[in-house]
Amino acid sequence: MPDNDIADVLVIGAGASGGAFTWSLSQAGIKVVCLEQGGWVPANAFPVSEPGALIRTQTDFHPNPSVRGLPEDYPINESETPIAPLMYNAVGGSQIHWGSHMPRFHPSDFRVKTLDGVADDWPLTYQELEPYYDLNDRMTGVSGLNGDPAYPPKPQRPCPPLSIRPGGQVLAKGFDKLGWHWWSADTAISSVAYDGREPENGGFLRSLASADIIYWPKALRQGARLKTHARVREIMVDSSGRATGALYYDNNGTLREQRAKVVVLACNGVGTARLLLNSRSSLFPDGLANSSGLVGKNLMHHPCGIVVGLFDEWLGTDEGPRGSTMLCQEFYETDLSRGFVRGYDLQVLGAGSNPLSSALGGLMGQRVAWGPNHHQEAHERFGHTVSLTIMTEDLPEEHNRVTLDDELTDAHGIPSPKIRYTLSENSNRMLDHGVERAKEALDAAGAKKLFWSRQRRNAGWHLLGTARMGDDPNTSVVDRWGRAHDVPNLFVIDGSVFTTAASINPTATIQALALRTADYIKGEGRTVLG
Numbered sequence: 121m122p123d124n125d126i127a128d129v130l131v132i133g134a135g136a137s138g139g140a141f142t143w144s145l146s147q148a149g150i151k152v153v154c155l156e157q158g159g160w161v162p163a164n165a166f167p168v169s170e171p172g173a174l175i176r177t178q179t180d181f182h183p184n185p186s187v188r189g190l191p192e193d194y195p196i197n198e199s200e201t202p203i204a205p206l207m208y209n210a211v212g213g214s215q216i217h218w219g220s221h222m223p224r225f226h227p228s229d230f231r232v233k234t235l236d237g238v239a240d241d242w243p244l245t246y247q248e249l250e251p252y253y254d255l256n257d258r259m260t261g262v263s264g265l266n267g268d269p270a271y272p273p274k275p276q277r278p279c280p281p282l283s284i285r286p287g288g289q290v291l292a293k294g295f296d297k298l299g300w301h302w303w304s305a306d307t308a309i310s311s312v313a314y315d316g317r318e319p320e321n322g323g324f325l326r327s328l329a330s331a332d333i334i335y336w337p338k339a340l341r342q343g344a345r346l347k348t349h350a351r352v353r354e355i356m357v358d359s360s361g362r363a364t365g366a367l368y369y370d371n372n373g374t375l376r377e378q379r380a381k382v383v384v385l386a387c388n389g390v391g392t393a394r395l396l397l398n399s400r401s402s403l404f405p406d407g408l409a410n411s412s413g414l415v416g417k418n419l420m421h422h423p424c425g426i427v428v429g430l431f432d433e434w435l436g437t438d439e440g441p442r443g444s445t446m447l448c449q450e451f452y453e454t455d456l457s458r459g460f461v462r463g464y465d466l467q468v469l470g471a472g473s474n475p476l477s478s479a480l481g482g483l484m485g486q487r488v489a490w491g492p493n494h495h496q497e498a499h500e501r502f503g504h505t506v507s508l509t510i511m512t513e514d515l516p517e518e519h520n521r522v523t524l525d526d527e528l529t530d531a532h533g534i535p536s537p538k539i540r541y542t543l544s545e546n547s548n549r550m551l552d553h554g555v556e557r558a559k560e561a562l563d564a565a566g567a568k569k570l571f572w573s574r575q576r577r578n579a580g581w582h583l584l585g586t587a588r589m590g591d592d593p594n595t596s597v598v599d600r601w602g603r604a605h606d607v608p609n610l611f612v613i614d615g616s617v618f619t620t621a622a623s624i625n626p627t628a629t630i631q632a633l634a635l636r637t638a639d640y641i642k643g644e645g646r647t648v649l650g
Contacts, residue, residue, distance in 0.1 A: 130152075264306035363610045512550040601640045
């Protein structure tokens with residue numbers, strides 16, 4: 121059943137990129153409709169003071185959709201990957217689970233082929249993206265500290281830096297002892313009242329810096345339309361190969377069609393690949409926009425290890441805003457003497473912020489053993505630990521891919537994605553090096569005991585590269601604006617377009633790219649609107 125209206129632009133996905141993009145286009149009076157598979161998550165959802173809060177992190181607020189199993193989710197075949205994908209279907213997308221870490225890529229991250237002879241250069245530079253990093257920082261109310269020598273100069277941070285807290289203070293002494301770089305992290309949590317929002321106090325499991333809070337209220341006031349609980353089945357094309365809209369199931373299970381002059385995908389590196397591959401037709405028998413054969417290939421994560429230090433002193437229970445407020449980028453750039461190319465960063469996190477997570481081993485997952493010493497060891501850990509997460513750069517490899525599963529489907533019979541992924545030798549060497557350096561830093565900080573996990577399964581937050589950006593249609597899916605080489609009015613604006621992954625959280629770059637594409641459509645690319 122077709123909807124009668126024809127949107128100027130149809131956006132599929134209301135997460136980080138979809139929200140920023142829709143806000144920008146709607147400012148210019150462009151008629152935007154967005155289809156979102158999930159619904160709204162109230163800002164006061166999942167309070168940490170709720171008696172069942174910790175149980176909900178293992179059930180209906182679990183980050184893995186295959187475990188969570190809500191009606192708006194779809195299952196994922198993750199039997200052939202050591203890293204499980206973490207994502208959330210809602211207005212705000214996976215940012216609902218976001219730790220709100222907001223670093224930028226480095227200039228070198230866009231030039232890895234030129235600098236290091238691996239992967240490919242991006243078809244754009246840091247300098248081209250810089251104005252959109254700045255805009256996104258202002259919209260979000262980023263808290264940070266100016267002067268980080270790891271980056272080119274940035275404008276004054278919109279809000280003062282968040283506290284690095286006692287655990288960060290302890291680790292800073294260790295970093296200083298070793299002579300390593302460390303800095304207060306840019307964080308998408310306002311440290312002071314900003315744009316009508318109060319500072320976050322860590323009172324909820326869900327993020328309060330997600331697109332449903334930052335971008336969507338403004339976009340809707342500007343005239344954008346958002347349809348929730350709309351599960352998109354496929355993108356429709358006409359006889360000339362142009363996208364005409366999407367077929368989707370509404371909340372009652374009725375199949376509908378939303379027509380549009382331009383279609384924009386913002387479904388993350390798994391969801392976008394799934395939708396393109398499922399949008400087969402006589403013109404696109406291998407999936408939409410897939411003449412290169414690269415849709416779904418080159419999946420990149422950020423393989424992570426973690427080292428936890430146990431200290432005598434009380435470090436608190438990590439009260440306050442979530443996420444990393446401090447990071448070390450000493451090992452970010454390539455140094456071939458280390459035995460690998462590219463690098464990693466070390467992110468400082470509190471560990472064991474409540475008694476249950478302490479007993480379960482926190483992010484590391486090394487539980488306190490049952491037995492006569494259980495209570496003593498749990499008490500020893502609680503409030504006395506700090507961790508270093510080793511976040512490595514994953515290089516693109518075509519065998520790491522998202523495909524459609526032969527048997528598994530969602531509730532509407534749409535094929536589910538299957539992930540096939542293996543760690544490269546380069547990533548393995550990087551993890552080995554990073555774990556040893558994290559141990560060295562915690563030792564220098566005075567830790568009396570160390571625990572570590574070399575490579576975590578629950579690290580699939582960042583789903584990148586499956587519809588990669590490039591100038592050559594034979595080696596990429598979209599161009600430098602996110603526009604599909606094969607379909608002139610189809611754009612991709614999520615992490616799928618990443619040419620390389622860097623070793624830093626991608627949200628700031630995803631949103632900056634989305635804002636840049638919106639400006640292109642409003643400006644020199646406006647002819648795409650017809």
